[in-house]
Amino acid sequence: MSDERLVLGVNRTADGSICLLGSSSFICSIQKERLTRQKHHWGKPNDFRDWYAKRLGALRRPVELVVECYSSDDEIENIEGYHEELREVLKFTGEPRIVQMSHHLAHLYSTFCLSPYKEMAVMVVDFQGSPARLFTETWPGAADAPPDWLEVSSFYRCGERGVECLSKQLWDGDRRRPAGLGAFYGNLTATLFAGPGCEGKVMGLAPFGDPHALGLPPLRVEGERVFIPDAWLEVFADDRGFRFFADGTGTFERCADLAAAGQRCFEEALLQLAAWLHRRTGVDTLCFAGGTALNCVANGRLLRESPFRNVFIPPSPHDGGTALGCALYGLVECLGVPNRFQWVNDFLGPDTEYEGLEALLDNGGGKFSVERPSNLVEQVVELLESGRVVALYNGRSELGPRALGHRSILADARHPHIRTWINRHVKGRELFRPLAPIVLLEAASSFFDIDRPAPFMQFAADVRPDKRDIIPAVTHVDGTARLQTVSEHDDPFLYSLLKAFEARTGVGVLLNTSFNGREEPIVETAAEAVNCFETTAMHALVMPPYVIRKKNEPEIPPR
Template sequence: MDTLYIGGKFIGHDAAIFVVFPNEKDVFAISNERLTRYKHDDLYPIAALHTLLQHRNIDPSGIRRVMFANAFVCQQFEIYEAKRYEMIQAKRQVLRAPYQADFQRAAQSFENLSSEEKVQFLQGTDQGKWLLQQITEGQHQSRVEPLADSMRRHIQAIFPNADIVLHHYDHQLCHAMSARMWSPFEKCLIVTCDGYGDGSFSKVYLSDEKGLTLFGESAYEHLQLSGKDGSYDGMGSPAGIYHYFTFLLGFQPDGDEGKVEALSAFGTPESFLLSELLGLFVLDKHRKCLVLQKAKAERVLNYERMRRLVETMKKEDLAATVQTFLEMVMVEYLKFVIGETGVRHICLSGGAAANVIMNLRIFELLTPHLYVVPAMADDGAAQGAAMLQLLDQGIQEKTLGWLKHRVMPYWGTSYAREDVRKRLETFSDQIEVRDQQTHWPEEAAKLVAEGHIGAIFQGRMEWGPRALGNRSIIADARNPHVRELVNKEIKKRPLFQPFCPSMLAEEQDRLFGQAYLNKHMTCAFRMKPEFRACLPSAVHIDGTARVQFVEEQDNPMYFRLLKKMKALTGYGVIVNTSFNRHGRTIVETPEDAIRDFLDTDLSFLMIEGWMVTRRTTA
């Protein structure tokens, strides 16, 4: 192998790489956040590229050509500090901040120091001295370069003998291609929807044997939402407004939108505000797109005005209002699109498609034929960029047909049992280890059925935001206290956030009146009322559950665990949430797994057949 085909999101939230090996019919995909453990990290995916080399046993000196496709066109011309990557890395190391929350606290503490104390602190380490030199001499500001030049320079440093070829693709088209290449439908509508990307926030394509045909494009508008007490530059899109409300509610935009979605179930939409929000977009039937009324939006969403509303409204009602707004706008637009094309098979991609309640409304009101890209956010745009690049290199789409058979996105790193055992030994003073070999699924099920809460680390890591049984925390869905226990004692997150079930596919018709075989936790469904009390920790307050239906071929070990749960409890159902402490990303290495295990109140960890528990003190 002398050529690498890499799709990437090189800068901005959810930086990632997606690598295709056409001859081996395999892929490797990883988000940078899994390696840095900074959620939605925007640092260049240098760590991801090094991890690719390590886990694929690639000698970088032997690579003669690197084809790198970035999932943005406009970014190539944007200007950045030449030492941006090095400066961010140095700051994290100097502040000794392994996680994002640690960095924020340490950065605030640093800012509170006097100038003399800051200098003294920085002089305490080599990295600090370098950082101080950059700051005092202004070297990090003296040289800037276009992102394309920075990309080439950093990639070249990793592959010294390679010809670096860069391609830049339209952001929305990248989202669409990630849907087309994995869609189960021969003919469908692909709908992208996010905050913004290369001039638009949504594109609709007809996907068939001829390829992708653009149907409609909704242009992005920048909003200036200023106020005396602060300002907020808003994204003029439905998802951008949701992003804004996330900020208004005191959560972190580009990360906590799921909290707004969860909170909305406890509230009631405020009719006047909802009407105002719905009036911000007009359906242009001629151009087949949504059009933002910019002047009206800047008046309605003015920061001072919205701040006063936040002070007078219940947070639950504010969340319910923006959630209902998003659902109604997208449902009405898709209703028009379906009516115009006559096509009812729908694929969704883009960050807004992470909203499982919006997806549920589309499923219930418009079509039973729905597919949501598992990596729907900007990491998934790297997936589409990789596909576009391969096609541009003359590789026929039909020769990539094997990708559609890779239904489950287990495309990340993995660790051999012996390697795991050696790594566990470094924690021998804190943990006890027993070898369960290939029997661990049944043992895990027994422990969960007895009331224990544990974690799984097996096989290749998931691609996308959902844990799908390879990096998961698991618990008994029958236990009404699981939600509070996991939220409060293990995940350390708000108590209103729900957990999602993994279940045998054979349970679908039994537990749900209307659902489809969703294997990726990308759509919620309404559980039958008679089962909600039986499985209280698997459903939210509104009776919905974001389900992963599991078949044996998807994940044999996880399937066995669920089968054993059914034998023990009568339900092939388990609570499944991502294996991480709140504020951290899903664990990637065995060391990550042990640290998060020790930093929580988990009872056990099954890691490649090794059962880990805490060492008891005498």
């Protein structure tokens, strides 16, 4: 019988997620949205009954401990119902043991002990975390904190001597007067776009605007605390003047100017926070988590302009990664098991599941052809070089929001029109939005202004001026790209694909975007992959060792 000890981490807030971690092996972590097909789906009662336990066989194994984190929402009021569900659905090795941890502490554990560094400063910045009365960490300021005020940023020094919380910014929760950097960007996003999770749209829109055109002031930064000037609050209160409708309606320029101003303010304030934390700690490495750590343009500036020599941002710095933080906290702090994990990739979700695939393809009514080529890599390279758009469904799914080659759509980065074509005919999204490159690690510095691996797609960097015309599909309007470097160690199949493409074309770069249709979460199952392939204008679906083509092939984007 296995003596593996299992801890389950549960994130009950936005981007609801779970993580099952063993004392000697990483078992699984997945966001709820991948199961329910609703983007950014929040944790709710019955998640285990309806989704997690039904779909994840690993949850039949007995767990020793559950660690859960809530945020500032009302879900904590359902705690008894949640626990009843856990006791009913899960098997425990002994008496059911369920503990809570506060939100920023869960972000912290998803970052620092999984980084490759020993001594570091950590910054957690998001929209809002736990109220002070529910903090489960030691912080000297807690005694004077009003119990209902919410953490919006937290600053730590972590290392062999343990974790020290240096400071937090708290906010009274008055939505008319938001405070903190996460709330600033959240309000900026809500002013421009309807619906949750549109921060990436703001970041993509910003380079089209003039950050000075609207005359908006910088954020007020006092040490480690960020305050939003009245001029910005007036903009946020105007819910019509800056609403982005569609490109070409006449509102584009004004919206882009606002996005540019907001992005600039965000970056400048973030750099000031990093400078404060560096002064306070004197260490060389910064770990950064919380939803704001998905802002790859600002992250690129942290890398280049902050006083830190190393910047580590995990692939899932957002709330979806806090389930992992919970599980790790449970293992290390509650059970006393030494940590043996590191973020080496984000492929923490379920593996590919091909059961029923043949029937699924047959049910396509003869629409598909299925091949098992003797040289899969060469065949995929030929498809890409011919201008076709190829979906790749391969291995365990990514936990976080970035498709890193297991649930990806690939194309030729040299193609001058393929970005617009994918945005219009595959992703069904705004035409201004950039698409990202994957690049061989050894070729990265010749194409991009970057001097280190970036395997999690967390940093934007300049495309070198002499390369911009070579890879136009992945070069944004401001000459930048949010790149992912790929080494053989990161992903052997993706690496061999890039190598073969480079051998044939001289360019070790491909376009990579997430495998999903319009406003959908990334596909999780083979059935979803086939359905997305069928209902969009992609040309091929690669599910190693198979290549699936449409007998009635869509138009190939003209060069």
